Amino acid sequence: MIRLKCSSCGGELELKGSGMFECPYCGSKSFMSDADFRGNEEFRKKLLEYLKAEACNKDFDYAGDSLWKQTSEDSFVMANDKELTIQYMFKYDYDSCLCYLSKENVVYVLDNVREKERFLFGVNSLVFPEADSKLHRCFPQLKMEISLKDGREALIFLRRPNFFPVEYFAPFESKHLAWVISRMENICCELEYSGIEYGCIVQSAVWINPITHEGALFGDWRKVRPIDGNKDLVDVRKTAIKIVKNSREPIELYKFLNSKPEKDAYADFKAWDDVIEKGFGGHKFIKM
Known part of the structure; x- marks a missing residue:
């Protein structure tokens, strides 16, 4: 399968429109003529599907996240009596809030429901322009909420590779x-x-x-x-x-x-x- 790379920085090009490819990292553009696609619309559709799938797979390819190393782990008992174990590289201790950098998640453990609601209020206050489809990547994306046995609350956010x-x-x-x-x-x-x-x-x-x-x-x-x-x-x-x-x-x-x-x-x-x-x-x- 064809794999198109940016000539400037080596990033994988994304198909943006009729014959135009753009690098999501440095902004370089590359163009293909209509003749390249003429009479082969099916190929064009498959190429677009392939590029989207590759971009998605690459976005969650933790195998290449070579800088991440586990340094320790903490365990908590969830409200359902099951164990929540967090293997992490970095841990930050804020006031009434712990923050863990794990392999695929950023986990916050907050002292109570009120602190959790304050945290989510802050994140949910964000309003994104409709025209910018990638700006949300700059901010926490919630995956799940977990109540703990001792009354604390855990918020699980997505961590993309190499962040x-x-x-x-x-x-x-x-x-x-x-x-x-x-x-x-x-x-x-x-x-x-x-x-x-x-x-x-x-x-x-x-x-x-x-x-x-x-x-x-x-x-x-x-x-x-x-x-x-x-x-x-x-x-x-x-x-x-x-x-x-x-x-x-x-x-x-x-x-x-x-x-x-x-x-x-x-x-x-x-x-x-x-x-x-x-x-x-x-x-x-x-x-x-």
């Missing part, structure tokens, strides 16, 4: 930090679109995939509230400074990280895009 807290890869060279900031700015724009403030964008909350350059916001979703000011944009700058190797080069990066945020996330993203163009010579997919 890890950004601090795991720190310190970053500036050229790699650039795309991480871009992802954080993207996330802030979605929060702004939803009319909410996350409230604690820190190293343990920002998760990235170093292979595809995607980003996701996990952490503690109980602090979400209606947007009031620019705390999230300030936190992006603080977090970036903590994980970069040298924040002074290029000078455009230094000025941005030490500047006050713009009036909103959209304007701030535009200011960051200017840094990409002037300080890094434009958008480039640079493998880590």
Whole structure:
């Protein structure tokens, strides 16, 4: 079967329309003429089905998640008296909330139903633009809820392969930090679109995939509230400074990280895009 790869970054191309293929990672486009498909509409349909299936399989191929290693495990008794065992690599202890990075899931164990409802309220406050079909990948996707015997509640979210807290890869060279900031700015724009403030964008909350350059916001979703000011944009700058190797080069990066945020996330993203163009010579997919 034909497998189409991006000539720029090696990612698998997706069929977007009549004869046009696009890389979901770096945005490069490739075109095939109508003559390539003329008289062979059946092949075209099968090719589209194949590419979608391959993309789906790749999205959940944990066999290639070579960075993930089990470091420990915790066990809980569920309300039905069965055991819930969480094998994890990282564990974060928030106030009344434990967060586990397991192989295929991100598991939160909260002290009670009220804390669970606060958490889900934050996640469910997100509103996605209809035109953007992939933006939901940047945020927790709930798989199931489990009540525990001791009154605590567990929330199981999807973890896609190769997603890890950004601090795991720190310190970053500036050229790699650039795309991480871009992802954080993207996330802030979605929060702004939803009319909410996350409230604690820190190293343990920002998760990235170093292979595809995607980003996701996990952490503690109980602090979400209606947007009031620019705390999230300030936190992006603080977090970036903590994980970069040298924040002074290029000078455009230094000025941005030490500047006050713009009036909103959209304007701030535009200011960051200017840094990409002037300080890094434009958008480039640079493998880590």
